[in-house]
Amino acid sequence: MNTIFPLAILTLKEGLRHRMLHGIAILALLMTGASTLIPSLFMYDLGKVAIDIGLSTITMSGMLIIFFLAINIIGKDLDKKTIYMVLATSTSRAQYILGKFLGVCLLLLASFLFLSCLLFVTVCVLNATLPHNVIANFSWTTLLYAQLFLFLELVLIASVVFFFMSFCSSFYIALILSGSIYLIGTGIESVQLALAAKEIKTSAGLSALMQWIKWIFPNLSAFDLKTLAAYGLPVHHETLALTFAYWFFYTTLLLLCTIFFFNRRELS
Amino acid sequence: MSFNVPEKTVFGFLGPNGAGKSTTIKMIMDFIRPDTGKIHICGQSHREPLARKRVGFLPEHPYYYDNLTARELLDFLGKTADMPTSLIRSRGDALLERLQLADAADKLLRTYSKGMQQRAGFAAALLHDPDLLILDEPLSGLDPIGRHMIINLLMELKQAGKTIFFSSHILNDIERLCDSVAILNCGRLLFCDSLATCTGGTSTLEEAFVTMITNDDLSQ
Numbered sequence: 116m117n118t119i120f121p122l123a124i125l126t127l128k129e130g131l132r133h134r135m136l137h138g139i140a141i142l143a144l145l146m147t148g149a150s151t152l153i154p155s156l157f158m159y160d161l162g163k164v165a166i167d168i169g170l171s172t173i174t175m176s177g178m179l180i181i182f183f184l185a186i187n188i189i190g191k192d193l194d195k196k197t198i199y200m201v202l203a204t205s206t207s208r209a210q211y212i213l214g215k216f217l218g219v220c221l222l223l224l225a226s227f228l229f230l231s232c233l234l235f236v237t238v239c240v241l242n243a244t245l246p247h248n249v250i251a252n253f254s255w256t257t258l259l260y261a262q263l264f265l266f267l268e269l270v271l272i273a274s275v276v277f278f279f280m281s282f283c284s285s286f287y288i289a290l291i292l293s294g295s296i297y298l299i300g301t302g303i304e305s306v307q308l309a310l311a312a313k314e315i316k317t318s319a320g321l322s323a324l325m326q327w328i329k330w331i332f333p334n335l336s337a338f339d340l341k342t343l344a345a346y347g348l349p350v351h352h353e354t355l356a357l358t359f360a361y362w363f364f365y366t367t368l369l370l371l372c373t374i375f376f377f378n379r380r381e382l383s
Numbered sequence: 384m385s386f387n388v389p390e391k392t393v394f395g396f397l398g399p400n401g402a403g404k405s406t407t408i409k410m411i412m413d414f415i416r417p418d419t420g421k422i423h424i425c426g427q428s429h430r431e432p433l434a435r436k437r438v439g440f441l442p443e444h445p446y447y448y449d450n451l452t453a454r455e456l457l458d459f460l461g462k463t464a465d466m467p468t469s470l471i472r473s474r475g476d477a478l479l480e481r482l483q484l485a486d487a488a489d490k491l492l493r494t495y496s497k498g499m500q501q502r503a504g505f506a507a508a509l510l511h512d513p514d515l516l517i518l519d520e521p522l523s524g525l526d527p528i529g530r531h532m533i534i535n536l537l538m539e540l541k542q543a544g545k546t547i548f549f550s551s552h553i554l555n556d557i558e559r560l561c562d563s564v565a566i567l568n569c570g571r572l573l574f575c576d577s578l579a580t581c582t583g584g585t586s587t588l589e590e591a592f593v594t595m596i597t598n599d600d601l602s603q
Binding site (some may be wrong): 117118121122124125128129130133195196197199200201202203204205206207212381382383 | 409450456
C-alpha cells in the first residue's frame with residue numbers, strides 16, 4: 116500500500132486540477148440548477164423529475180470523468196512516458212494499475228459526493244416548498260441506494276476502461292471500445308426481457324448468442340435504481356446483495372485481467 | 384550484448400543515433416522486455432520491482448505530471464521509497480536548492496522550461512539517495528549553466544562512491560567523468576573497458592569512437 120495510496124492521491128490531485136474537470140463541474144452545476152427550475156414547468160410528478168435529473172447528472176458527470184478525464188490522464192502517462200517516473204521506483208505494474216484505478220475512483224467519489232449533496236439539498240427544498248408534490252412513499256433510503264449503486268456502476272465502467280487501456284495502442288480505441296461496452300451493458304437487460312416475453316422472434320442460434328453476451332458483457336441496468344427512487348418503490352435487499360456481489364466479482368476480474376495484460380505490455 | 388558495470392564507477396554508454404542505447408536502458412528498467420538474456424541490478428533480477436529501490440533513473444525526455452508542483456512530485460517519490468516525511472522534506476529542499484529550483488518548488492511543473500524539467504528530474508532521481516544512477520542523455524536540453532551545475536553534481540556523486548551509468552552523445556563530458564565506457568553500434572557492443580584502454584593513451588575518445596564506428600560500418 117505504500118505505493119498504491121500515494122499514487123492514488125497523486126492521480127486525484129492531477130484530476131482535481133485538470134481543466135477538463137472544471138468544465139465537467141460547471142456542466143453538472145448547470146444541470147443541478149435546471150433540476151430545481153425544470154420541475155416547476157411540470158404540473159405534477161415534480162419530485163420524480165427532480166430526482167431523475169439529479170441522478171442523471173451524477174451519471175453524466177461520472178461518465179465524462181471516466182471517458183474523458185481518466186482516459187486522458189492514463190493515456191498521457193503512456194504517451195508522454197510519465198509512467199517511467201513511477202515505474203523507475205520500486206512500484207510494480209500491478210501496483211501502478213491499482214494506484215491509478217484507486218485515484219480515478221477517488222475522483223469519481225469526490226464528484227459523486229458533491230453532486231449527491233446538491234441532490235439532497237434540491238429534494239429538501241422541493242419537499243419544503245412544494246409539499247403537495249412530494250412523491251408518495253418517498254424514501255431517503257431508496258434514494259441513497261440508488262446513488263450508491265450508481266457509484267458502483269461508475270466504478271465498474273472505470274474498470275472496463277482500464278481493461279482496454281491495458282492493451283490498446285491508442286487511447287481513442289480504448290475510448291470507443293469502452294463506450295461500446297457501456298451501450299451494450301445498458302441495453303442488454305431490455306433485449307433479454309424482450310426475448311423472454313417473446314416480443315421478438317429469434318432463432319435458436321441467436322438465443323444462444325444472447326446467453327453468451329449476457330455472461331460476457333456487464334449488465335449495467337442492474338445498477339439503475341432511478342425508477343425505484345423516483346417512484347418511491349420498495350427495494351429488495353436480496354437483489355441488492357446479489358447485484359453487489361456481481362459488481363465485486365466483475366470489477367475484480369476485470370482488474371486482474373488488466374494487470375495480466377499490462378504486465379506483458381511493452382512500454383517503449 | 385553482455386557487459387558489467389563495476390560498483391562505484393562512472394560508466395559511459397556511447398553510440399551513434401539508433402545504436403540502441405535508450406532501448407538497452409529501457410530494458411534495464413524493465414519498461415520493455417528482451418527476447419532472450421538476463422539483466423541483474425545489484426545482484427537481483429531487473430524484473431523484481433525491489434531491485435529498483437537502489438536505483439535513481441532519469442529518462443531521455445523527462446516529462447512529469449503537468450498539474451503537480453516539484454515539491455509534490457518529490458513527496459510522492461519519497462513516499463514510494465518509504466522515506467519518512469521529515470527526510471523527504473529536508474532532502475527534497477536541499478536538492479531543489481542545489482539544483483536552483485527552490486524558488487519554483489511550488490509552481491506547477493507545466494510552467495517549467497525544458498532545462499528546469501531536466502533539473503527537476505535530477506532531484507527526483509536523487510531524492511532517495513540511490514546507490515546506482517541510470518541516466519539517459521542527462522545533459523541534453525540544458526543550457527551551459529545547467530550543464531556546468533549537473534557535471535559538478537555528477538563529480539560530487541562520483542566522489543561519494545555512487546555508481547553512475549549514463550548515455551551521452553557529448554564525448555567531452557564522457558571523457559571528463561567516466562572511468563569506463565561501452566560503445567554500441569546497431570545494437571552490437573563494440574567495446575567495453577576502461578576509458579584509458581579505449582583511447583590507448585594516445586588518441587582522444589572522439590577519435591577512438593569514430594574509428595570504431597567507421598570500421599564496424601565498413602565491416603557490415
